[in-house]
Amino acid sequence: MKIQIRTCHSQFQQWISKHKFLLFASPWIIGFIAFTLIPMLSSLLISFTEWNILTPPKFAGLENYKSVFADPLFYKSLKVTLVYTFVSVPINVTLAFFAALLLNTDIKFINVYRTIYYLPAVVSGVVVSLLWSWIYNSEFGLFNNFLLKFGINGPRWLSDEHWIMPALIIMSIWGIGGSIIMYLSGLQGIPRYLYESAKLDAANWWTRLTKITLPSMSPIILFTGLTSVIGALQTFTQAYVMTSGGPNNASLFYAYYVYKHAFVWKQMGKACALAWILFIVIFLITVILLKASKSKIYYESKDGGDIL
Numbered sequence: 001m002k003i004q005i006r007t008c009h010s011q012f013q014q015w016i017s018k019h020k021f022l023l024f025a026s027p028w029i030i031g032f033i034a035f036t037l038i039p040m041l042s043s044l045l046i047s048f049t050e051w052n053i054l055t056p057p058k059f060a061g062l063e064n065y066k067s068v069f070a071d072p073l074f075y076k077s078l079k080v081t082l083v084y085t086f087v088s089v090p091i092n093v094t095l096a097f098f099a100a101l102l103l104n105t106d107i108k109f110i111n112v113y114r115t116i117y118y119l120p121a122v123v124s125g126v127v128v129s130l131l132w133s134w135i136y137n138s139e140f141g142l143f144n145n146f147l148l149k150f151g152i153n154g155p156r157w158l159s160d161e162h163w164i165m166p167a168l169i170i171m172s173i174w175g176i177g178g179s180i181i182m183y184l185s186g187l188q189g190i191p192r193y194l195y196e197s198a199k200l201d202a203a204n205w206w207t208r209l210t211k212i213t214l215p216s217m218s219p220i221i222l223f224t225g226l227t228s229v230i231g232a233l234q235t236f237t238q239a240y241v242m243t244s245g246g247p248n249n250a251s252l253f254y255a256y257y258v259y260k261h262a263f264v265w266k267q268m269g270k271a272c273a274l275a276w277i278l279f280i281v282i283f284l285i286t287v288i289l290l291k292a293s294k295s296k297i298y299y300e301s302k303d304g305g306d307i308l
Contacts, residue, residue: 043272043275043276044272044276046268046269046272047064047065047269047270047272047273047275047276048060048061048062048064048269049064049269050063050064050269051268051269052266052267052268053266053268054266057268057269060269064269064270064272064273065273065277067270068270068273068274068277073249073252073257074257074274076249076252077249077252077253077254077256077257078254078281080165080249080250080251080252080253080254081232081233081235081253081254081255082233083165084165084168084169084172084232084235084253085229085232085233085235087165087169088168088169088172088232089225089228089229089232091169091172091173092172092173092175092176092179092228093179093221093224093225093228095173095176096176096179096180096183096224097179097183097217097221099117099176099180100179100180100183100184100187101183101187101213103117103180103184104184104187104188114180114184117176117177117180118177118178118180118181119177120174120175120177121175121176121177121178121181122177125237125238125241126237126241128171128174128175128237129237129238129240129241129242130241132171132174132242133158133241133242136157136158136167137157137158138154138155138156138157138158138159141154141157143157144157158242158243158247159246159247160247161246161247161248161250162250164243164246164247164250164251165250165251168238168251171238172232179224179228182220182223182224183217183220183221183224186216186217186220187213187217190212190213190216190217194212194216195208195212198211198212215298216298218296218297218298219297219298219299222289222290222293222297225289226286226289226290229285229286229289230282230286233254233278233281233282233285234254234255234278235253235254235255235256236253236255236256236259238251238253239251239252239253239255239256240256240259245257245260254274254278255278257274258271258274258275258278259271261274
């Protein structure tokens, strides 16, 4: 009996030693299953039902998906979200990159400047939305008061359907601090001898930027670009706090449209169907961007060379 116990104990120790990685990864695995995988599968099942939260769900087949594609507001919300994403993201990525270039210099108080640029990125989205609501106010807002000094009557930023999207795109620039930090870390990892060799060959600033900086930073630019696109496609707070999707549905972002179905109109099945359509849209855009940028991204190989 003792021999059997010792044998089992020895086998258990051997199994533990071979699968230690499972023990270390178990908190993440459990969290992923409990808070991501199970909710995703549950939402997929709910998307095939008619459920108002208060009563038991009833199987509805593909009716939710059919009603989604027959709803004009679905296309409106998708258009609003895509326009916002593909206008704001390139602007933010470009501004963040060049701001990082300026902050990657050895000047006095550079750490103070870096902190100032990064601070807005840690402010809550609700607080930022409230702040910009005051800035955009057509009567006492900072923007219109500033324009009045030049004799210009500012527009009704948040109540004019022609100005609401430019206003939100300008507002999105507020949060580029996170991208700036990532670009700074990448810029500081580029070997100095590359720039020194380029200067010896009389390469100007633009040549150094296009031949050294951009290729070296391309993986980080791709990453920040992809995450920015994914984040922009899920924009919600601005519509919820500032505009309620108006005026005339000009700021009806897709995520806010999903929220209204789920918690305002109590159509949880349709909301889950909308969420899965958004997931497919994000997946397809991500694949397209990865494929399109494949030949433009340079990674450093183990022997120090560059590989595509």
